Amino acid sequence: MDPRNNPYSPGAGVRPVELVGRDSEIEAFEIVRARAVAGRPAQSLLFYGLRGVGKTVLLNELYGRALESEWIVAKIEADLGTDRTPFRNQIAGALNQSLRQTQRRGVPGRFVERLLQTFRSFSLTASPDGSFSVGIDIDPALGRADTGSIVTDLSDLAIDLAQAAEEIGVGAAIFIDEMQHLSLEELGAICQASHEASQRNLPFYIVGTGLPNLPGLLAEAKSYSERLFHYSKIDRLNEVDSKTALLSPAKDEGVEWDAEAAQIVLTAASGYPYFIQQFGQTTWNEATGSPIGSLDAISGVRVGWELLDAGFFRARWERATPAQRNYLWAMSNDGDGPSSTGEIAARLGKKQASLGPIRAGLISKGLVFAPEHGLVAFTVPGMANFISRQALS
Numbered sequence: 597m598d599p600r601n602n603p604y605s606p607g608a609g610v611r612p613v614e615l616v617g618r619d620s621e622i623e624a625f626e627i628v629r630a631r632a633v634a635g636r637p638a639q640s641l642l643f644y645g646l647r648g649v650g651k652t653v654l655l656n657e658l659y660g661r662a663l664e665s666e667w668i669v670a671k672i673e674a675d676l677g678t679d680r681t682p683f684r685n686q687i688a689g690a691l692n693q694s695l696r697q698t699q700r701r702g703v704p705g706r707f708v709e710r711l712l713q714t715f716r717s718f719s720l721t722a723s724p725d726g727s728f729s730v731g732i733d734i735d736p737a738l739g740r741a742d743t744g745s746i747v748t749d750l751s752d753l754a755i756d757l758a759q760a761a762e763e764i765g766v767g768a769a770i771f772i773d774e775m776q777h778l779s780l781e782e783l784g785a786i787c788q789a790s791h792e793a794s795q796r797n798l799p800f801y802i803v804g805t806g807l808p809n810l811p812g813l814l815a816e817a818k819s820y821s822e823r824l825f826h827y828s829k830i831d832r833l834n835e836v837d838s839k840t841a842l843l844s845p846a847k848d849e850g851v852e853w854d855a856e857a858a859q860i861v862l863t864a865a866s867g868y869p870y871f872i873q874q875f876g877q878t879t880w881n882e883a884t885g886s887p888i889g890s891l892d893a894i895s896g897v898r899v900g901w902e903l904l905d906a907g908f909f910r911a912r913w914e915r916a917t918p919a920q921r922n923y924l925w926a927m928s929n930d931g932d933g934p935s936s937t938g939e940i941a942a943r944l945g946k947k948q949a950s951l952g953p954i955r956a957g958l959i960s961k962g963l964v965f966a967p968e969h970g971l972v973a974f975t976v977p978g979m980a981n982f983i984s985r986q987a988l989s
């Protein structure tokens with residue numbers, strides 16, 4: 597069928613036609629939203645899960661809802677690597693637009709004015725040339741959010757954001773994708789800022805998403821972090837939701853799936869949103885018309901795996917060094933895992949301690965995570981099978 601009308605959307609953070617199976621996460625945010633403006637305390641929200649389960653899409657949905665309510669918001673994707681943009685610069689850049697809007701809401705009250713001053717000093721500390729405070733014409737608040745230490749300055753900023761938000765009857769939130777890329781100091785700064793705001797019962801929240809190692813990193817950054825955040829695991833879709841995710845975009849285009857064809861795709865996708873979109877897309881392109889039949893599904897799934905191998909999996913595989921690939925290969929014996937680190941060392945004929953840096957490198961590249969002490973698992977669903985396919989070809 598015509599790819600021009602193809603309703604499936606494999607990709608990073610691409611909103612699906614039908615955002616299914618995330619009602620409880622959306623409701624958790626709606627509760628925060630309502631409690632914030634009612635002056636009732638609420639915990640910040642953190643969502644963690646494997647690659648391709650729909651974390652970014654969910655974060656964007658919640659961000660959209662906060663924008664609709666005219667909250668003071670910033671959205672960033674934490675950066676990894678040596679030439680990464682500093683966290684302070686990301687926050688300053690992302691808040692700028694929201695604050696320019698806040699400024700336009702009429703004569704600023706006392707707290708809004710103070711927030712703008714604090715933001716000026718926070719952003720001038722990030723970039724003395726004033727590039728982050730373009731459009732905010734106010735003198736910086738001397739001695740506030742300008743120490744250069746992210747821990748101190750983020751707390752100052754969070755308190756002032758929240759007091760200004762309260763003054764205008766909204767909340768303030770920072771949305772952070774790929775939060776596991778932040779340093780322990782930055783995560784600690786987030787914890788401290790949230791802690792100080794919540795102790796004062798002020799409406800400042802973090803809505804963060806990350807890989808499954810995120811809760812552990814936060815606990816390492818601050819031992820009290822589990823009391824600050826409400827954690828939810830973003831998982832595969834259940835059978836009913838997977839089916840809706842596959843059938844309903846086609847239905848909107850007047851196209852049906854026969855039951856057997858749908859089953860072939862759903863079995864191959866095993867509930868992973870990215871795979872549903874990928875196999876949905878390739879099967880649609882293979883099919884000649886409605887209803888989509890099982891032969892279409894068989895070739896759609898085959899072509900889908902080829903595309904995943906060439907993109908989704910290969911991109912990750914190529915990020916690993918040869919030594920790291922050996923480690924991944926040893927892990928792949930356990931399927932989707934987890935694997936015991938001792939067992940991996942035995943398979944590789946190496947001492948466990950000598951593999952520590954390799955494992956740490958894989959974790960920092962976001963390819964594996966440690967679900968528990970002594971265990972490692974792939975962050976990418978289906979990676980083990982991909983590695984076996986490489987070994988065979």
Ligand SMILES: Nc1ncnc2c1ncn2[C@@H]1O[C@H](COP(=O)(O)OP(=O)(O)OP(=O)(O)O)[C@@H](O)[C@H]1O
Nearest residue numbers: 606607608609616647648649650651652653869870
């Ligand atoms: N609830 C959902 N229903 C159907 N499809 C979804 C859903 N959530 C996400 N998708 C689809 O799944 C794919 C992956 O989504 P997204 O990029 O949000 O995942 P992610 O968890 O952020 O992945 P990564 O860890 O790689 O950043 C996209 O193609 C998106 O359209």
Ligand SMILES: [Mg+2]
Nearest residue numbers: 609651652773
């Ligand atoms: Mg994402």
